[in-house]
Amino acid sequence: MSKSVLIIATLDTKGPEAAYIRDGLNRFGIKTTVIDTGILGEPLGITPDITHEDLALFGGITLEELRNSGTRGRAVERMRTFVIAKVKDLYSKGEVLGAIGIGGAEGSVMSAGALMTLPIGVPKIVLSPIASGRHEFGPLVGTSDMMVMHTVIDILGLNHISQTIYDNAVAAMAGLVQYGHELGKPPTGAKYVAVTMLGNTTTSVMALQGELEKHGYEVVTFHANGVGGPAMEELAESGQFVGVIDFTPSEIVGTLVGGIHYGGPRRMKRVGPLGIPQVLVPACVDFAVYHTTSIPAEVLGRPIYDHNPEFALVRCTQEEMVAIGKYFAECANTATGPIEIVIPGQGYSIPNVPDGIFWNRFADAAFEEALISNLEKNIGIEKVELHANSPEFGIVVAQRFLSLVKK
Secondary structure, three states, rough: OOOOEEEEHHHHHHHHHHHHHHHHHHHHHOOOEEEEEOOOOOOOOOOOOOOOOHHHHHHHOOOHHHOHHHHHHHHHHHHHHHHHHHHHHHOOOOOOOEEEOOOOHHHHHHHHHHOOOOOOOEEEEEEEEEOOOOOOOHHHHOOOOOOEOOOOOOOOOOOOHHHHHHHHHHHHHHHHHHHHOOOOOOOOOOOOEEEOOOOHHHHHHHHHHHHHHHOEEEEEEEEEEOHHHHHHHHHHHHOOOOEEEEOOOOOOHHHOOOOOOOOOOOOOOOOHHHOOOOEEEEOOOOEEEEEEOOHHHOOOOEEEEEEEOOOOEOOOHHHHHHHHHHHHHHHHOOOOOOEEEEEEOOOOOOOOOOOOOOOHHHHHHHHHHHHHHHHOOOOOEEOOOEEEEEEEEHHHHHHHHHHHHOO
């Protein structure tokens, strides 16, 4: 079977729109495969290539069993699982050129879940009326290179506004198919090093980058905002990097304490088993990140640093720093390759300086004690009397990485 662009939609409500997009791609000479994720009704004005009955059977049940899942949410979740598995199957067989998902709330989340499984560089577009406002973008994007297009109006019928948006989505997909390319393996001889970073560590990481470049390494930075860290780990698992410098593993604070920079339960536990050189730095583990408009009442009495108009940083307590230190050690202990931990002795973040709002040597010392006491004895750890965001500290960390590579 030749490659095609997948069009995924709940055809019992979005049939005409899916047909319009299909016909537009066909006019460009692009083959399509329409997948129906509708649960209750039958397709409107379109015949799918993969029916909702097909998806249910692929998942091991009948459509009637799916419809009797108990709740709407349960049925949607099961259908989402089925379409994710189907798209993975089609891609593994070499049949996917790209994919477009169409839907409102449930429909876009279902289709986006499937599109996220496609590798970086495989064209993927989600069309949805919830792609704006204060909605979470995680369910629509994940850690993928998803192109998200806001439909402006709801998806119900064709008119000159919706057709303009769909025409542009079709044109975008046609351009991606013609001129884009999938992410391949690193070029022969390339030495890519993954580094995590936030605004609180940019100055230091820039100096680190310059130092590594002198030795032929190319730094690939990831914004440690709850998505960047997990994305870095996924790419490390796929073999993109010769080493990792987890300079800003602050997403573990989101996991353990709270806030919007949530890295998930596997954050910092995926690179160690790969056996590649790894330097860990506890920069920015002293705060949790919240939207300025939604800081929980229970933390309002703590030191708070206004990072920018959108985000506020809230200082972690001494008790929380102990828990973070233990988790940091737990993660470091998973390493099977060369590893070193470098602690910035003059502060972990911009507000964590003498007389700064986050300056709390007792809390930081408690973190360090918990880290060291739970760390495997064979793991090297060093405390350098520099600030985490100083250029000098970035250079020191780069040199420690170079030393690990030589070993």
